[in-house]
Amino acid sequence: MVDLFELLIGKEGDKDYKKKPVIVQGITGKFGSFHTQQMLAYGTNVVAGVTPGKGGQIHEGIPIYETMSEAVSATGAKISIIFVPAKFFLSAAVEALESGIKLLVAIPEHVPVKDALTIVELAKKKDAIVVGPNTPGIIIPGIIKIGIMPASPFKEGRIAVISRSGTLMYEVSHNLSVANFGQSICFGIGGDPVNGTPLIQAFDTIRDGANIDGIVVVGEIGGDAEEMLAQHIIDTKFDKPVVAYIAGRAAPKEKRMGHAGAIVYGNYGSAESKVSMYAKANVPVAKRPAEVPMLLAGKLGKGRIK
């Protein structure tokens, strides 16, 4: 498996250390264009855009290519972020992975499950990481932002945040930052039923990071990702502090709560099931986002590092 931090930051001595090149697919659309500006403003090294039919043009000072293979060979980028509408996602993602992209951040919401499954299979073959779909992206505060998250909630530090929800990732990170718990990485896995990088995999990707003192997992109802993670924490005897939050305790059953993946069938996907598994793994679950820093402080105890 490729190393996420190496892809995002690189090694000291790399000539693009902390300046890894990023390609934007769908750069000329309103959404893609706006967030390209925001990413550039944050310091992300956006080097190329791809929009079929607009190859050869310059947009926001960024050269546009007709295809991903052209953009990749011109820039050597291993990272791409996709902004195209859901119905065009599959072909854009296939093109990226076939062109050698190793980290694909998939922003679009409403991608059909079948298309997500197809991309998951292809990413396995290509040894690539797919984040999303329906994700706000990934941010390493102070270094790189590949996504649509606002910059203001995030602060440099040593806590990792993994989230199934976008705005809750901002909300929880904001609360952490205010309490002086900066973040080493915030990883939005996406709100869909099938994730390119599921919760456990996201957790394993970052768990042993030397820059991580504790992990906050922001979850919600639907599926059994939290239950599986809790069991995984027990099985692998993970000993750094983990704190969780789960949204959707008050949601009715069998109703899709905004996110395609946020739906409870019987007890499958219910908040109670997740909370009770977390309890077995000794992971405290906050009742509201503002409670997360308190629980984390309790877990970190005297070893708290600001």
Add this chain to the structure above:
Amino acid sequence: MRLLEYQAKSLFSEYNIPIPKGLTSTDIVQGRKDAAVLGFPFVIKAQMAVGGRGKAGAIQKCQNADEFELKYPDIMQKVVKGEKTKAILLEKMADIKKELYLSLFLNRGKRCYTIIASGEGGVEIESVKNQIIREVGLGNVDAKTAEEVGKQMGLKDKPLTQFIDILQKLAKITIEKEAELAEINPLAVLGDDSVVALDGKVIIDDNAMFRHEELRKFQEVSELEERAEKSGFSLVELDGNIAVVGNGAGLVMSTLDMLSDNGGKPACFLDVGGGATTDTVYEALTLISKMKKVKGILVNLYGGIVKTTTVATAFIKAYEDKVIDLPVFARMSGAEADKSKEMLKGSRTKMFDTIEEAINAAVIEMNKNG
């Protein structure tokens, strides 16, 4: 989108999965005609998107015209777990020898399709014993796999041959219609050893509907939900009196939880999407104004990139245009929060720094009005 039983069965029938003879109606006049065509006895089945119909009396046997006149209106009015009867299916009774369970579903954790089957069906999936579980990748089931599953269920001879055929057809439906779940429970072996789908539950991936115009006819959305969808919102109607609005599904769910924890009763879940603009918030308020039960509005917006003044402008416009005349309890984080508070002074919108304060104020106000 969850198909009703008769809709699922019409898909089954399209793919040549055997189903009992049945007719669907939405009023007793048509129902009487259907009864005459079918002939007594038959089963009256409420069509509603919920399990446990049998126990709730929403499925009943009917022997003659007198019973029909009593039972049809009774079942038409049934409400089970909050779900109303949408239509009534009259179906010929089957001579059942054995009840099986069969489903194909999207296994989120494993990121593949999975078969669940059992030789002991007819009860809800949680209670199905001796489950046979087989992962099948993207959903394709070959004859060999189907045969292995059938044999494990204890089937042989004619029922086994029929089961293999049905499982492969169900897999075809799952793939071609992009279903998250296709379930037959019970799948029955009849007296003559034929195998028939006595019930059907199919859930189609909503995000794939753009590829399935042919399924639109099954889609049933309320006027409000349809309007919300057009604006790119997600709306779930609930029973309480406080409308909950925010940007981002997780944030709105979180707000719903905190409101309920504090004794408030949510009237709806309304997610206006990641960004919030003057137009989206105005449209959200317009939608809410059409829900009579709403007595107050709780707003939770994580600003970030969006300026809170943009949102404040929407409230002011909504009051001016008389779209709403309700108290609003709003928390908006983000740029220019002080300026927006100033703008909203004297209006019925109160701004708070934290969601906890907004919720407290909303609950107190609702209790005051009984």
